[in-house]
Amino acid sequence: MSDSPPATAGLFEPPGVVWQPAQPALLTVRLIGAGITAGIVLLVGVAAWLFWTEIWVAIIAFAAFAIAASQLVLIPRRVRALGWAIRDRDLFVKHGVLNRTLSVVPYTRVQYVDITVGPIERAFGLTTLQVNTAAVGTATAVPGLSPEQAAGLREILTDKSRLDPQP
Amino acid sequence: MTEQWRHLHPLTPWFRGGVTLVVLVGALLNLVRDHIFEAITFIQTQGALWLLLGVLAIAMAVTGYSLLWWHFARFRVGVDKVELKTGFIFRQRRSFRLDQLEAVDVVHPLVARLFGLAKLTLESAGGADSQLLLAYLRKSDAESIRAELLGRRATPLGQPPAPSGDLVSVATQTVTAAAADMFSPAATASAEERPLFQIPIRWTVRSFLRSPTPWGLAAATVAMVGVFIGLLFWMGPASLPSLVGLLSVVALAYRHFKNRLLDEAWFTAFTHPDGLRLRHGLTTTINQTIPARRIQAIRLTQSFWWRKPDWWRIEINVAGYGLSSKEVRTVLVPVADPTLAAVAIQAVMPEAVAPHTWALLDQAMHYDLRPAGFAGPSKRAGMLDPWTWCRNGYAASPFALVFRTHRFRRTVDLVPHDRIQQLHVTQGPLERRLGLANVLTLSMPGPIIPTMNHLDVAEAARLLAEEAPKAWFPQRVA
Numbered sequence: 001m002s003d004s005p006p007a008t009a010g011l012f013e014p015p016g017v018v019w020q021p022a023q024p025a026l027l028t029v030r031l032i033g034a035g036i037t038a039g040i041v042l043l044v045g046v047a048a049w050l051f052w053t054e055i056w057v058a059i060i061a062f063a064a065f066a067i068a069a070s071q072l073v074l075i076p077r078r079v080r081a082l083g084w085a086i087r088d089r090d091l092f093v094k095h096g097v098l099n100r101t102l103s104v105v106p107y108t109r110v111q112y113v114d115i116t117v118g119p120i121e122r123a124f125g126l127t128t129l130q131v132n133t134a135a136v137g138t139a140t141a142v143p144g145l146s147p148e149q150a151a152g153l154r155e156i157l158t159d160k161s162r163l164d165p166q167p
Numbered sequence: 168m169t170e171q172w173r174h175l176h177p178l179t180p181w182f183r184g185g186v187t188l189v190v191l192v193g194a195l196l197n198l199v200r201d202h203i204f205e206a207i208t209f210i211q212t213q214g215a216l217w218l219l220l221g222v223l224a225i226a227m228a229v230t231g232y233s234l235l236w237w238h239f240a241r242f243r244v245g246v247d248k249v250e251l252k253t254g255f256i257f258r259q260r261r262s263f264r265l266d267q268l269e270a271v272d273v274v275h276p277l278v279a280r281l282f283g284l285a286k287l288t289l290e291s292a293g294g295a296d297s298q299l300l301l302a303y304l305r306k307s308d309a310e311s312i313r314a315e316l317l318g319r320r321a322t323p324l325g326q327p328p329a330p331s332g333d334l335v336s337v338a339t340q341t342v343t344a345a346a347a348d349m350f351s352p353a354a355t356a357s358a359e360e361r362p363l364f365q366i367p368i369r370w371t372v373r374s375f376l377r378s379p380t381p382w383g384l385a386a387a388t389v390a391m392v393g394v395f396i397g398l399l400f401w402m403g404p405a406s407l408p409s410l411v412g413l414l415s416v417v418a419l420a421y422r423h424f425k426n427r428l429l430d431e432a433w434f435t436a437f438t439h440p441d442g443l444r445l446r447h448g449l450t451t452t453i454n455q456t457i458p459a460r461r462i463q464a465i466r467l468t469q470s471f472w473w474r475k476p477d478w479w480r481i482e483i484n485v486a487g488y489g490l491s492s493k494e495v496r497t498v499l500v501p502v503a504d505p506t507l508a509a510v511a512i513q514a515v516m517p518e519a520v521a522p523h524t525w526a527l528l529d530q531a532m533h534y535d536l537r538p539a540g541f542a543g544p545s546k547r548a549g550m551l552d553p554w555t556w557c558r559n560g561y562a563a564s565p566f567a568l569v570f571r572t573h574r575f576r577r578t579v580d581l582v583p584h585d586r587i588q589q590l591h592v593t594q595g596p597l598e599r600r601l602g603l604a605n606v607l608t609l610s611m612p613g614p615i616i617p618t619m620n621h622l623d624v625a626e627a628a629r630l631l632a633e634e635a636p637k638a639w640f641p642q643r644v645a
Contacts, residue, residue: 011592011604011624014632089639100599104590104631106639111291112263112299119256134267134292134486135588135609136616158248158262 012094012102019083019094022144025124026082029144030075032120038068084142086156091131093140103140109133110157115150129153172241172252176284176303179240180233183302185278187229192222242301244312246319249289251299263299267291271313275306285309289316292486292611360437360444364510366502368432370478374502375428377472384420391416425450431501436511443514445499455496461486462515463610464582464617465499467508467532471575478502479532481511484613497614505532519581524564531562531571531579538562541571542630547601548621561619561630568608568634570617580617582608584637592631606630608638 013019045061077097085092090106114130121127127150130139145153199206210218235255242251252260270290279285286302287309304312375381391413398406434447442458463484473479481499500511513520519528530538536557537543543560544552552559554574561570563584570580591607598604604627605620622630 011594011628011631014628090635098596100594102592102631104592104635104638106587106589106635108639108641109588110264111267111297112261115260115262117258122258132297133588133609134297134611136612140589154262158264 012100014092017085017087017092019085019092020149022079022082023126023146023149025126026144027076027079029120029124029126030079031072034068034071034075038065038072041065041068079144082144084153086153091140091142091153091157093131093142105131105133105140107157109135113154113157114139115154131157170243170245172243175237175240175242175301176305176308177237178282178284179303180230180237182279182284183236184226184230184233187233188226191225191229244315249299249301249316251301261299263289263291265316265319268316271316273306273309273313279303280306287312360439363436363438363443363514364507365436366431366434366500366507370502371428371432371434373476374473374478377476377478378427378470379472380423381420381427384416384423387416388413388420427501431498434501436500436514438514443499443511445496447501453496457483457485457499457515463586463613464580464615465512465516465519466581466615466617467528467579469532469577473502474577477504477533479505479508481508482614483515484610484615486611505529516583518566518583521566524566524569524581527562527564527569528579528581531560531569532577537571542626543619544603544621545623545626547623548603550601551597551603551621556621559619559621563633563637568617570619572619580615582610582615582617583642584634585640585642586610587634587638590631590634590638592627603627606634608634 041061042065045058045065049058049061074097078095081095081097081100083092083094089108090104092102092104094100094102111132111134114132115127116130117127125146126143127145127147128141128143129145129150130141132139142153236253239255239258240251240253242249247265249263249265250260251263252258268289269292270288272288272290274286274288275284276286283306284303285306286300287304288301289299291297301309301312395406395409395413398409429449430451430453431447432449434445437444437446439456442456442461445453445455445457447453463486466482467479468482469477469479480501481503482497483499485497499515500508503511509520509525518524527540530540537560541560541562543558544556546556548556555572558574559570559572561568563569567581567583568587570578570582572578572580587608588611589609591609592604593607594604598621601621602624603621604624605618606622606627608617610616619630
């Protein structure tokens with residue numbers, strides 16, 4: 001093959017699309033969440049090791065802790081990769097660093113919208129919005145929104161259906 | 168104007184708490200059942216007081232939680248949506264769009280009915296969790312909200328209107344009729360049914376014999392019998408446990424035999440005002456109704472040995488409200504030649520056999536290399552798909568997208584533009600290095616996710632840019 005692969009950027013950066021990043025506080029929220037998980041894994045591991053005192057228990061516990069802790073390193077890149085864009089007729093959401101995904105949700109397909117707030121999120125004034133269509137699989141999540149952004153997005157997603165379907 | 172946020176009925180926490188308590192006590196009883204004597208001894212020695220205190224503490228905790236839950240749960244019925252806020256640590260607010268409403272049901276559970284209470288469920292099409300549940304409301308409130316919602320929903324936008332009368336009753340009737348049919352094999356042809364076609368039994372048998380799976384299973388069974396006899400001679404009665412392996416292979420073979428031959432024999436289709444009625448099966452007659460205008464996607468597959476007689480198996484995604492995937496059979500026709508395939512597809516999605524779309528389907532089904540009108544992966548995808556990159560492709564007609572994939576087991580997918588629920592573009596690390604991406608068109612739950620893998624990035628971007636505006640249009644009413 002003589003031709004070199006074209007730049008990939010264009011696919012996930014369609015022309016005319018203005019991406020909204022996640023709120024910066026999402027990084028903190030995610031780090032705290034991952035930190036808590038890593039801490040629990042560590043505690044369980046130490047407890048298991050104290051109980052059984054065998055070397056392979058320590059190895060497994062350490063491996064589990066290492067995996068949990070490595071998430072902390074990946075989180076900044078994952079948060080930076082998040083983006084959403086309101087377009088005339090559909091919502092674009094992208095996520096993922098290694099495996100990238102771009103989801104297109106036409107407004108006419110939205111069935112219901114969930115806005116969820118967890119305790120850590122609330123402390124930092126963040127919400128997560130989930131768009132549900134009749135499609136296979138789980139909802140499309142837009143994390144790291146301020147309450148105002150989430151409310152605005154909810155109004156768009158639940159009201160645009162009133163538009164005249166003709167172009 | 169939006170309406171006020173309202174509480175659910177004040178008795179709600181007592182009902183919800185009561186249910187939780189009954190479940191907890193049941194679990195507890197189940198737990199102590201095996202140790203009933205120890206439990207009695209415990210009560211005798213420690214006194215019933217502690218037991219009573221324990222039960223009381225649990226009851227108070229459950230009631231407290233229920234009261235808090237009720238305090239924070241609010242709902243409102245807006246002009247174009249119904250909203251429900253729940254939770255106090257993890258908060259959730261669900262906004263349910265009324266133009267997507269498929270059914271509103273008022274449910275009266277036994278105990279709640281004694282207090283004049285009812286549940287109201289709002290259903291949309293699609294998966295299991297696609298609903299909003301308001302429990303509990305006063306019965307009259309539930310009924311007035313239901314009436315109000317049905318009135319507001321008078322101009323449907325996203326879904327085709329029901330053929331006649333009340334949306335809910337029609338939807339419910341369709342489902343109950345389909346369910347009743349499935350459970351009563353003896354159901355006879357009703358007056359409204361008109362025979363459409365029957366698959367000749369020799370096609371069913373020959374198509375079964377022309378598939379690799381039954382031969383593989385037969386070979387495995389013979390091999391297992393051989394191994395078992397060998398072991399019997401060599402080890403005597405000690406070899407009997409290996410019978411389990413033999414029996415599991417036989418069970419597997421029988422299941423395949425039953426599913427693909429017995430249950431699909433004498434496959435007959437009737438047209439009916441509700442849609443397409445299918446009746447099939449040798450030992451047990453299976454009845455099903457495929458509702459008209461609810462087909463979301465079609466897949467035709469042809470395994471290698473079916474190529475000479477040009478047989479195809481047709482599967483469908485159906486918008487099945489309130490049905491679990493187990494109950495919905497997704498086979499439209501088990502084996503059909505192109506003529507019969509066109510007849511069957513005509514009955515459930517007439518637009519798909521309109522000249523332009525059918526021409527694309529015909530090319531996708533029969534050309535070995537990618538037909539002229541089809542776009543697809545470039546040679547760059549050859550690294551990942553050495554066999555199929557030059558065959559895979561897609562094309563758009565005014566009505567639908569047509570995908571063709573696989574080389575030996577030819578697969579043709581069709582999804583109408585107006586029934587695509589979401590588009591996904593994905594790319595893994597290797598694909599990024601090669602400049603490739605995958606495009607998925609998500610439809611309602613079913614076996615088919617029409618996908619074109621390993622397109623050039625530019626091609627994927629073009630498909631996305633062209634398809635996203637088309638997918639925006641609400642489903643046209645036939």
